[in-house]
Amino acid sequence: MNALLRAVRRRLRMVWAVATLQLVAPVVAAVAVAHVTTGRLRPWSWPEPAAALAAAAALVVVAAGAIALRIPLLTAARAADRGLGTGDAFATALEVDAGRPGAPALVERVRARADALAVRRRARDAVAVRIVARRVAVAATLTVVAVALALLPNPQDDVRARRAAEQALADAQAARLRTAADELRATGDAAKDAAAALEEAAADLERAGDLDDAQAALDRAADELAEGLSESFLAEKAAARGLDRSVEASPLASGLSGSAAEQMRALANEVESMTPEERAALAERLAALAATQAAGNPDAAEALQDASDALRAGDAAGASDALAKAASAQGAATRSVAAQDASASALGSLATATSGLQSGDTGDSGESGRGEGEGEGSEGSGQGQGQGTGQGEGEGEGGEGDGEGSGSGSGQGQGAGQGGAGGSPSGQVSGGQGGSGAAGQGGTGTAGGTATGTAQTDHGVGDATVVAPVARGTDGEQIVVPGQPGQGPSQTIGKQNGATLRGSARVPVRDALPQYRTQASRALDRLSLSPSTRALVRAYFDSLAEGNR
C-alpha cells in the first residue's frame, strides 16, 4: 500500500503542477503578449527577453513549487481512495497505523484490506490529469500571438541597433579614457588626480544611457578638469620649462647640472666662494633669467632679481638666500605645471572621446576616405556628405568657407566649415588626399566649431586626431565632419570642392600657429563659451605649441 501511496504522491505533484500551469499559463502568455507588443511600440530592448524570462520563470517556479510541495502520505491516501473507489480504506489504514482507535479485529482487517486493494493498482488510475480546455486554448492562443509578434519584423529594431551602437561607442570611448588614465598615471604622481578624473569619466560613460548622457558626462569631467587649470598656465609652463632648458643648456656655474631648481639650490651654497668676476657674471645671468620669469613665475623672477641685486651689491649671504627662494619657487612652479599639464592632457583625451562620440569613432582602424577638393587662395568652400542628422555652422576670419552636408537614408547632415585662419580648430580631417589650401586660407568645410553631418562613420578616421586647422593635401581629400548625434548609423564622407588661392595654403603650420593662437584667443574672448570649452581650446593650442616646439 505504501508503495502505491508514494506513487500517488508523485502523481499528485505532477497533477498539481499541470493544474497550476493551466492557471498561470494564460496570465503569463498575456504578460508576454503585452511585453512583445510594448517592444513593437517602444525602442526598448528588454520586452522580448522579459517575455521569455517571464515564461521561463513561471515554469521554474511551478516546477520548484511542485517539488517543494508538501504532500503527506495521508493526502495521497485520500486521493487514492477517491480515485480508486476503495472506500477510504487507505486513509483509514494509515490512521489506524498511527494509533486511531478501533477494535483489534477490525484494525487488522483494515490493514489487510488496504494492502489487498493496493495490489496491481496504478497511480495514474488514482489521480487523473485534468485538462481545462478553455484555459489551455486561451494560453495557446496568446502564446502563438506573442511568438508571432516576436518573430515578425519589428519597426523598433533599427532604433535598438542604433542604441546598441551608441552604447558600444560609449564603451569604446570609455576604454580609451581608461587607457589614457593608465598612461597618465604612469607619468608620475602629479598626474594622479587627472587620471582619476578620466577613470571617473570612463565609468560615467559606461553607465550612460545614450549619447546625450555620455556627452554630458564628458562635459562634466572636462569642467572639473578645467577648474584645475590656471588662466596663465601657458605662461607658467613656458617660464618653468624655459628656465629649466636655459640652465640645462648653459649651467649657472661651471660644474653645475640638473634642473634649474637644483642648480640654484647648489649655487646658493657656492656664492660665498665665487670670485667677484664670477659673481658679476652670475648677477648678469640671473637678471636675464629674472626677466624671462616675470610673466610666468613672478616669485621666481623676484627671487632671481633679488639674488642678482645682492650679488651686485656684494651681499653674498643675501644672494644665497634669494637663490634658495628662487629654487623653491621654481620647484613649486614645476610641480604645478606638471599637474596642470596632466589635466590638459586629460582634457585632450576627453576631447578625443567627445570627438569619437560625435564621429562614431569606435577606435577601430579606419579606411581611407575619398574626397575631392582643390583650393587656392584664402577662400574656399567645402561640401560634406553624411548620413544622420545634425546641423552646425561655423564662421571664420581671415577667410571664408562653408560646408554642406547632405544626408541620405534616415537622416540628414549638414556641415559647415570655417575657412582660413578663423576656423575653429576642432574639426577633424581625415583622408590623405584632396583638400583645400593650407593655413586656413582654403575653405575646408570641416573646421566649424559645431560643424555637423552627424557622423557615424569609420571611414578615414581611426585614432587620428588631426589638430591642424587646415588640411593640407591635394585633390580628392576627404573631409569627415563630426556632428551631433543623429538617427541611425551612418557615415559621413565629405567631399570638398572649392576654389582656393594658392600661396598661403602652403605655409607651414609652425609659421601660422602664432596667428592661429591669436585669432583663437580673440574668438574665446568674443564668444560665449563655457570655461571648460575655453580650457579645451587652450589645451589644444598648448598641444600644438608643444608639438611644434
Add this chain to the structure above:
Amino acid sequence: MADADPTLATPEGYAETAAAIQREIGKVIVGQPELVRLVLITLLCEGHALLEGVPGLGKTQLLKTLSAAVDVEFARIQFTPDLMPADIVGTSILEEDDTGRRRFAFRAGPVFANLVLADEINRATPKTQSALLEAMQERRVTVAGETRDLPRPFFVMATQNPLEMEGTYPLPEAQLDRFLVKALVPFPSAEELVAVVERTTTGTEASVTAVANADALTAMIELTRQVPVASHLVEHAVHLVMATHPNGATAPDGVKRYVRFGASPRGAQALVLAAKAAALLDGRPNVAADDVRGLAAATLRHRLVLGYEAVADRVDADHVVAEVLDRVPPPGPGLRGT
C-alpha cells in the same frame, strides 16, 4: 436461535448475522430493502427509529417481524390521545399479600421491553410522548421517585402517519432529535404490491425464525461502535451538519432560505454511528465517505426545522439535505488539480 457468538465480534460474523435478520424479515416484508437496512442499522447502533408513511405500508408489520427475527422482549404501544404516561412507563399499584398486608408494587410498563413499538406516536398527547424522552435518551425511567434502568439492548421504533393531522400532536423537536434516523416508508412498486397481495391472501403465514438474541445484538452493537473511521470522514460528517445551519459559512442557498434551525450535534453523532453500522453491514471494516453521505438524509431530515418558506414552496427536508450534499463535496486530497 443464534447464541452470543464470538464470531459476532468479527466483521464477517456481524455481516452474516445481519444478513440472516434481513432474510427473516424478507420472508414477511416484500421489497423495501433500504427501509429494512435502515431499521437494521438503527438496531445495530442501539438507536431509535421513526418510521413515517401512510397507513398500510407495513410499518408495524416490519417492526413486528423484526422482533420475531431477534429473540428479544417485544412490546407494542398503540398511541392514542387518551394514552397516559403511566401506560408507557408503568405504575405502582397497591397489592395485598397472603398475610393481608398491603404494599405498593411497581408494575412495569411496556417501555421495559427490549424492542418497543410506539405505533402512531403522534396520536398521543405531548405529555405522554414526553414519557418516552427519558427512556430514549437515558435508557432509564423514573416512576414514583424511583429510577429504573431499562434492559439492554433497548430500541424504540415509532411510526407516524403524515397524512391524518387532525387530532395529532406533532413530535416536539427535542423528542425528534432523540431518534437516530427517520425513515420514510415508500409505497411499494407494482411488482412488490403483487407479491404482498399474494402473500397476505392465501391464508398462510410466513414463519419467522429468531436468528439473534439480546447478547448477540449487544455484541454487534459493541462492534459497531469500534469500527475505525478516518478523521477526515468525521470532519466531513461535521461539515455536513454545519452546512445545515442557515448562518453557517458553507450553508447553501436552500438552507439559508428554508431552514430556521439546523441539525443538532446529535445529528453528527448519529451520522457517524450509522455509517459505522452501514460499513459492517457491507462487510467492510472501516467507514467510507459514501456511508456517511448515504445516511445523511435519514439521520438529518428530522433534525431540520424548516421555515414557512419551505412550506410555501413545498420544499421538504430531503430537498435541503440534497442541496447540502451538493454543496459539501466528498472529502478529497484538497490539492489543486484533484
